[in-house]
Amino acid sequence: xxxxxxxxxxxxxxxxxxxxxxxxxxxxxxxxxxxxxxxxxxxxxxxxxxxxxxxxxxxxxxxxxxxxxxxxxxxxxxxxxxxxxxxxxxxxxxxxxxxxxxxxxxxxxxxxxxxxxxxxxxxxxxxxxxxxxxxxxxxxxxxxxxxxxxxxxxxxxxxxxxxxxxxxx
Amino acid sequence: xxxxxxxxxxxxxxxxxxxxxxxxxxxxxxxxxxxxxxxxxxxxxxxxxxxxxxxxxxxxxxxxxxxxxxxxxxxxxxxxxxxxxxxxxxxxxxxxxxxxxxxxxxxxxxxxxxxxxxxxxxxxxxxxxxxxxxxxxxxxxxxxxxxxxxxxxxxxxxxxxxxxxxxxxxxxxxxxxxxxxxxxxxxxxxxxxxxxxxxxxxxxxxxxxxxxxxxxxxxxxxxxxxxxxxxxxxxxxxxxxxxxxxxxxxxxxxxxxxxxxxxxxxxxxxxxxxxxxxxxxxxxxxxxxxxxxxxxxxxxxxxxxxxxxxxxxxxxxxxxxxxxxxxxxxxxxxxxxxxxxxxxxxxxxxxxxxxxxxxxxxxxxxxxxxxxxxxxxxxxxxxxxxxxxxxxxxxxxxxxxxxxxxxxxxxxxxxxxxxxxxxxxxxxxxxxxxxxxxxxxxxxxxxxxxxxxxxxxxxxxxxxxxxxxxxxxxxxxxxxxxxxxxxxxxxxxxxxxxxxxxxx
Numbered sequence: 001x002x003x004x005x006x007x008x009x010x011x012x013x014x015x016x017x018x019x020x021x022x023x024x025x026x027x028x029x030x031x032x033x034x035x036x037x038x039x040x041x042x043x044x045x046x047x048x049x050x051x052x053x054x055x056x057x058x059x060x061x062x063x064x065x066x067x068x069x070x071x072x073x074x075x076x077x078x079x080x081x082x083x084x085x086x087x088x089x090x091x092x093x094x095x096x097x098x099x100x101x102x103x104x105x106x107x108x109x110x111x112x113x114x115x116x117x118x119x120x121x122x123x124x125x126x127x128x129x130x131x132x133x134x135x136x137x138x139x140x141x142x143x144x145x146x147x148x149x150x151x152x153x154x155x156x157x158x159x160x161x162x163x164x165x166x167x168x169x
Numbered sequence: 170x171x172x173x174x175x176x177x178x179x180x181x182x183x184x185x186x187x188x189x190x191x192x193x194x195x196x197x198x199x200x201x202x203x204x205x206x207x208x209x210x211x212x213x214x215x216x217x218x219x220x221x222x223x224x225x226x227x228x229x230x231x232x233x234x235x236x237x238x239x240x241x242x243x244x245x246x247x248x249x250x251x252x253x254x255x256x257x258x259x260x261x262x263x264x265x266x267x268x269x270x271x272x273x274x275x276x277x278x279x280x281x282x283x284x285x286x287x288x289x290x291x292x293x294x295x296x297x298x299x300x301x302x303x304x305x306x307x308x309x310x311x312x313x314x315x316x317x318x319x320x321x322x323x324x325x326x327x328x329x330x331x332x333x334x335x336x337x338x339x340x341x342x343x344x345x346x347x348x349x350x351x352x353x354x355x356x357x358x359x360x361x362x363x364x365x366x367x368x369x370x371x372x373x374x375x376x377x378x379x380x381x382x383x384x385x386x387x388x389x390x391x392x393x394x395x396x397x398x399x400x401x402x403x404x405x406x407x408x409x410x411x412x413x414x415x416x417x418x419x420x421x422x423x424x425x426x427x428x429x430x431x432x433x434x435x436x437x438x439x440x441x442x443x444x445x446x447x448x449x450x451x452x453x454x455x456x457x458x459x460x461x462x463x464x465x466x467x468x469x470x471x472x473x474x475x476x477x478x479x480x481x482x483x484x485x486x487x488x489x490x491x492x493x494x495x496x497x498x499x500x501x502x503x504x505x506x507x508x509x510x511x512x513x514x515x516x517x518x519x520x521x522x523x524x525x526x527x528x529x530x531x532x533x534x535x536x537x538x539x540x541x542x543x544x545x546x547x548x549x550x551x552x553x554x555x556x557x558x559x560x561x562x563x564x565x566x567x568x569x570x571x572x573x574x575x576x577x578x579x580x581x582x583x584x585x586x587x588x589x590x591x592x593x594x595x596x597x598x599x600x601x602x603x604x605x606x607x608x609x610x611x612x613x614x615x616x617x618x619x620x621x622x623x624x625x626x627x628x629x630x631x632x633x634x635x636x637x638x639x640x641x642x643x644x645x646x647x648x649x650x651x652x653x654x655x656x657x658x659x660x661x662x663x664x665x666x667x668x669x670x671x672x673x
Contacts, residue, residue, distance in 0.1 A: 010595045014338050021345045037620040039352035042613050102579050118559040126555035140563045143179040154571040
């Protein structure tokens with residue numbers, strides 16, 4: 001019967017979210033000029049409720065905590081758990097790669113960046129053979145172009161690869 | 170009703186709609202099979218692709234994905250013990266055990282058959298009852314709609330997981346996120362910090378792609394995958410004894426699934442677990458459940474399909490989503506400029522009946538696809554996740570960008586991807602958040618309209634003078650107060666049988 005730290009942190013985050021909306025709601029009116037519900041009603045009420053529910057969840061966690069881990073609906077045998085350290089490393093790299101890709105898109109364009117991201121994840125993170133990884137990355141670029149640009153006519157950003165940029169030179 | 174069905178067949182049976190229905194169920198099956206993708210994810214990712222279609226064609230394809238993903242998710246649940254959907258979690262228990270005993274074929278076949286029978290039966294009832302409910306709902310004004318929104322929010326809380334408080338918290342989070350943007354009543358920009366991109370609110374489709382696609386993908390990287398079990402065509406053959414054993418569980422699962430699916434916010438996950446619970450209580454072979462019993466596969470799958478059809482009752486009739494995937498579909502309807510609700514049946518009969526009839530066509534296609542092709546689909550499981558997840562990331566980001574052709578969409582997907590991942594790791598249920606996000610603005614709109622009608626008398630007085638609203642509110646009170654009372658009377662928590670973190 002002990003509280004789990006990560007669970008407690010998540011409950012505190014919920015309380016913080018509720019408190020932020022509750023306090024922020026005071027910038028808006030409680031009721032309109034004609035007596036109707038104002039813009040502040042829902043965030044103030046829901047924010048306060050979230051704070052209260054969050055506190056109740058903290059109390060619940062402190063009281064029963066890890067005990068609830070025993071509540072399992074069913075167990076499937078034969079599924080192996082991967083190495084947690086390796087998984088954690090991979091997750092950090094994948095998240096960083098996605099973040100870097102989002103920052104690169106305005107410079108290198110959407111499709112080239114996504115193709116590059118795919119190549120990096122397949123070849124570097126997953127250590128798959130380079131020719132196959134290149135094929136998958138090229139597939140992302142080509143299929144993405146055919147589907148979104150040619151078929152759906154979505155104007156994707158091409159960054160420095162935009163012909164309009166080159167025509168200025 | 171016959172006229173409506175004829176109209177539906179006319180609308181749904183155009184070559185274009187049949188083609189996209191086929192594409193939808195095929196893609197849905199593949200999406201359901203592929204780890205990390207589910208029906209809500211698939212629908213969310215593919216909404217941008219359908220933006221150039223007519224609304225009916227787009228909805229037929231998206232609904233095809235929804236139905237197809239339910240079938241596909243069961244294939245992975247049975248063959249590699251990895252449920253593609255929260256609703257197929259329960260299929261892993263007996264389905265995977267059947268597969269390990271060399272009965273993967275019959276498990277896949279009985280699942281497809283049971284789901285088909287349940288789908289057809291539930292569709293007949295859906296077609297019969299939906300117009301009746303729509304006529305009933307036509308008399309609903311803001312007070313009644315407000316009561317229905319409260320019922321919807323109550324069901325989210327009750328059916329959100331084993332922890333009622335956690336469901337409530339996530340539902341409230343959804344409502345609060347929905348508060349961001351221009352307020353429906355006063356036109357005031359709330360919590361936008363002057364950011365123009367946020368004036369229209371936190372974009373729904375992008376949030377869905379982040380929560381479901383990226384969140385699930387990151388979570389999937391944490392889990393190892395069981396080695397797939399081979400399924401050959403000749404192994405699919407069912408014995409007469411199998412069919413006899415499956416008949417009653419299919420019927421029970423269909424009834425349980427349909428009834429629960431009609432509730433706003435209940436989703437399909439609850440239905441599958443309740444159907445399994447019913448088998449544990451009523452089946453002649455209940456002692457075999459969990460060890461590879463056919464009842465443990467067919468009853469939840471029948472319930473899931475019946476519920477997925479019944480989910481369209483609140484979605485189309487009231488404009489309140491039945492579950493997470495129908496919440497995404499509801500978002501799609503709004504993107505196409507269609508306002509769901511009782512008037513939809515009057516104003517857009519071709520769309521409604523065309524869509525309902527397409528469910529019949531789609532389910533028939535699924536049976537034809539799934540019975541002989543299940544082993545072929547199972548080969549998709551051999552695609553390495555190392556290649557698959559980069560493709561999911563690229564598709565998600567591409568799809569999100571194309572909704573509004575804005576970089577803001579990409580950032581929303583990334584932020585909610587991390588949020589979704591954290592929620593899954595911490596066992597926080599995603600479905601209540603999604604439903605809160607959808608119902609929040611509808612609730613606020615009904616509240617503003619009711620307060621305008623009520624004037625100085627107050628909202629409560631107006632709502633309590635409407636008999637229909639009072640009945641709905643009583644139902645909401647019964648839903649919230651019922652389980653704790655039953656639990657206290659029985660002396661054990663009924664909530665323990667319901668999983669946390671359902672996606673649908």
